[in-house]
Amino acid sequence: MRFSVLLVLLFSCFLFSFKGNSVPNCKFKFEHFRSLNKIPEPSDIVYDKESNHFFIVSDHGILFECDLSGNIIRKAPEEGLDFEGVEVKDSFVYVSDETPRKVYKYRKSDLSLVKTYQVSWGGALNRAFESITYNYTKKCFLLVSQEPVSIIEYDDNFKEIERYPFHGVRDMSGARWYKDKLYLLSNKDECIIKCDPATYAPIEYYKINVLNPEGLAFDAFDNVLITSDDLQRLYFFKNLPTITN
Amino acid sequence: MKKLLLLTLAGAISYVSHAQFSEFEGNAGSTFTLSSDNNTLQIGGRTSFFYQYRVMKSYQGESTNEPKLDKDGFQIKDMDLDLLGKTSSKFVYEFHISLVDLATAAATNNTANPANPGIKAGYLMYVGWPVHIKFGYDKLPFSLGSISDVYATPQWSHSNLASGDLFSRRDIGLTLNYETWKSRINAFAGIYSGMGENFYEYGQDNSGSFEYVGRVEFRYPGKMTYHNVDEENSPVPQLRVGINGRYENKTQPTGQPTVLQSYPDEVGPYGIRMIDGKRSIYGGDLTVKYKGLSATFEDEIINMQPVDANDPLFNATPSSFNKGIIMAGGYVAQVMYNSEKIHSTFSVSYEDINVNDLIVGDQQWLNLSYAYKVNSFNSVFKIEYYLPEKEDVNSNPLKYTAQLRVGYQVVF
Numbered sequence: 001m002r003f004s005v006l007l008v009l010l011f012s013c014f015l016f017s018f019k020g021n022s023v024p025n026c027k028f029k030f031e032h033f034r035s036l037n038k039i040p041e042p043s044d045i046v047y048d049k050e051s052n053h054f055f056i057v058s059d060h061g062i063l064f065e066c067d068l069s070g071n072i073i074r075k076a077p078e079e080g081l082d083f084e085g086v087e088v089k090d091s092f093v094y095v096s097d098e099t100p101r102k103v104y105k106y107r108k109s110d111l112s113l114v115k116t117y118q119v120s121w122g123g124a125l126n127r128a129f130e131s132i133t134y135n136y137t138k139k140c141f142l143l144v145s146q147e148p149v150s151i152i153e154y155d156d157n158f159k160e161i162e163r164y165p166f167h168g169v170r171d172m173s174g175a176r177w178y179k180d181k182l183y184l185l186s187n188k189d190e191c192i193i194k195c196d197p198a199t200y201a202p203i204e205y206y207k208i209n210v211l212n213p214e215g216l217a218f219d220a221f222d223n224v225l226i227t228s229d230d231l232q233r234l235y236f237f238k239n240l241p242t243i244t245n
Numbered sequence: 246m247k248k249l250l251l252l253t254l255a256g257a258i259s260y261v262s263h264a265q266f267s268e269f270e271g272n273a274g275s276t277f278t279l280s281s282d283n284n285t286l287q288i289g290g291r292t293s294f295f296y297q298y299r300v301m302k303s304y305q306g307e308s309t310n311e312p313k314l315d316k317d318g319f320q321i322k323d324m325d326l327d328l329l330g331k332t333s334s335k336f337v338y339e340f341h342i343s344l345v346d347l348a349t350a351a352a353t354n355n356t357a358n359p360a361n362p363g364i365k366a367g368y369l370m371y372v373g374w375p376v377h378i379k380f381g382y383d384k385l386p387f388s389l390g391s392i393s394d395v396y397a398t399p400q401w402s403h404s405n406l407a408s409g410d411l412f413s414r415r416d417i418g419l420t421l422n423y424e425t426w427k428s429r430i431n432a433f434a435g436i437y438s439g440m441g442e443n444f445y446e447y448g449q450d451n452s453g454s455f456e457y458v459g460r461v462e463f464r465y466p467g468k469m470t471y472h473n474v475d476e477e478n479s480p481v482p483q484l485r486v487g488i489n490g491r492y493e494n495k496t497q498p499t500g501q502p503t504v505l506q507s508y509p510d511e512v513g514p515y516g517i518r519m520i521d522g523k524r525s526i527y528g529g530d531l532t533v534k535y536k537g538l539s540a541t542f543e544d545e546i547i548n549m550q551p552v553d554a555n556d557p558l559f560n561a562t563p564s565s566f567n568k569g570i571i572m573a574g575g576y577v578a579q580v581m582y583n584s585e586k587i588h589s590t591f592s593v594s595y596e597d598i599n600v601n602d603l604i605v606g607d608q609q610w611l612n613l614s615y616a617y618k619v620n621s622f623n624s625v626f627k628i629e630y631y632l633p634e635k636e637d638v639n640s641n642p643l644k645y646t647a648q649l650r651v652g653y654q655v656v657f
Binding site for chain 2: 035037041081099100101118120121122123124125126127128148170187188190209210211212228230231232
């Protein structure tokens with residue numbers, strides 16, 4: 001009798017567990033990768049049109065400016081604890097520090113620290129803000145939390161405006177604004193998600209073949225770049241493919 | 246062995262580390278975090294309950310009047326609280342307590358389960374230097390099965406090999422940890438009281454000697470957590486090979502009572518957790534993860550050299566036969582498959598342990614388990630079927646022939 005009840009319970013679990021993915025999706029494979037040997041645990045990357053350089057942040061709390069091959073040009077003198085996100089806007093570089101829940105504003109010209117903002121997130125110590133980007137449609141900064149996944153809008157002084165829980169993936173590790181759309185990166189589900197700029201609803205999924213993807217960027221030629229912090233690698237992809245299904 | 250561990254300890258001073266054993270670091274189930282200018286504190290916990298049913302040897306059925314000697318019924322597995330904090334001055338601290346164990350210890354005057362005193366971690370660690378330095382009470386960097394988080398598997402308990410009956414799993418002491426070569430090498434070295442979980446009951450023993458523990462892992466292509474289920478559905482194969490060792494000489498001073506007389510709870514059910522003499526344990530493990538499939542294998546060998554030729558561990562064998570040495574140990578092999586599509590993880594494990602090579606018999610166990618994950622292992626339904634394939638009638642006589650545990654676990 002007991003075994004029968006258990007079997008019924010087990011079967012019920014299976015019945016409720018299957019679900020389909022109705023959002024258009026496709027596979028997207030990297031072309032090559034380059035080791036970032038001198039950047040410990042690179043966690044996020046952003047391309048700066050003005051300098052034609054990348055800014056890369058490290059889990060060790062360091063902001064680096066690099067050339068297009070990933071070679072270090074300089075690094076910011078002021079360090080944090082656990083840098084996870086980086087964004088360039090106007091003449092400043094914004095960096096999110098996950099553990100202490102802070103955002104640092106650096107001057108791009110000399111990488112000097114201009115201001116520090118405190119932001120709040122009640123989730124786990126090491127599952128907080130994984131990336132920062134700017135929404136040019138809604139004119140606000142976005143911080144994305146790893147688990148549970150949320151997209152949070154902030155004004156220019158990092159006062160919270162709105163929170164958007166995101167249920168499309170199990171975790172979030174990167175975010176980048178590109179051609180009027182928000183692109184998100186999931187570590188556990190290993191995919192890039194193209195999202196609506198206003199509602200953040202998923203539009204397309206791109207399944208990638210990278211272990212532990214952490215940072216997402218688009219270069220001047222619309223190529224996709226992804227950092228992997230555990231492997232200390234920068235992965236180079238071509239342009240995002242057109243999804244036909 | 247002791248020299249080797251000391252050399253490892255000294256060598257590790259010049260390097261870096263990041264790894265931790267915290268069961269709550271990076272756990273998304275822990276949703277309460279407070280932050281100030283200089284401090285971030287995470288408050289987490291875990292609670293779980295199961296129903297246990299045992300198929301008893303002596304139970305002949307309802308028609309007889311024979312008493313049913315099993316422990317069928319509900320049990321509380323976990324009721325844990327954890328405080329994990331980091332400061333801007335790069336200190337990490339953690340306090341992890343089991344309220345169930347504390348209550349059990351208090352209600353039974355610490356007799357019901359002395360190896361689980363209620364404190365699971367209490368340490369301070371400095372992470373601002375290349376070598377991370379931890380002082381306090383925590384899991385020892387020894388035995389993959391002990392280090393790994395069992396709550397993040399379909400199983401309800403650790404394997405017999407790594408359950409704490411053969412060697413201590415936690416202790417107070419100093420741990421150095423270092424990672425290098427893109428996190429591919431991860432090394433630990435430490436010195437501890439050697440009293441394990443019973444340090445709270447006895448303090449340092451009369452010998453005043455320490456236990457030395459070391460562990461080195463090679464991981465490829467990079468870091469690997471101690472969550473052995475491949476929930477990430479690894480797109481490329483991940484590998485970890487670890488070797489570890491520990492050594493202590495707990496020979497009691499002349500004129501002092503023996504280890505068994507002074508520290509009966511610390512010697513454990515087989516009398517080998519601490520012995521009156523030298524004991525070294527060495528072994529290794531292998532972990533592979535790929536596309537939802539994960540496999541682990543661990544082997545540990547215990548070498549014991551009691552000072553007294555009449556020590557009960559020799560089982561009254563002549564020294565010409567036993568050469569003054571008792572061997573013990575065993576292996577565990579486990580295969581798990583995780584499918585996020587059906588929110589499920591399946592596990593099969595098999596182990597064989599021999600707790601004393603001078604006493605005839607060994608024990609072999611088969612474990613089949615399944616987890617239905619509502620929200621990863623933070624909200625999960627688990628079923629575990631435990632089958633003793635071979636009973637060690639001399640060292641561990643059993644009253645049952647199979648055990649089933651069904652329950653639910655929540656991490657918050």
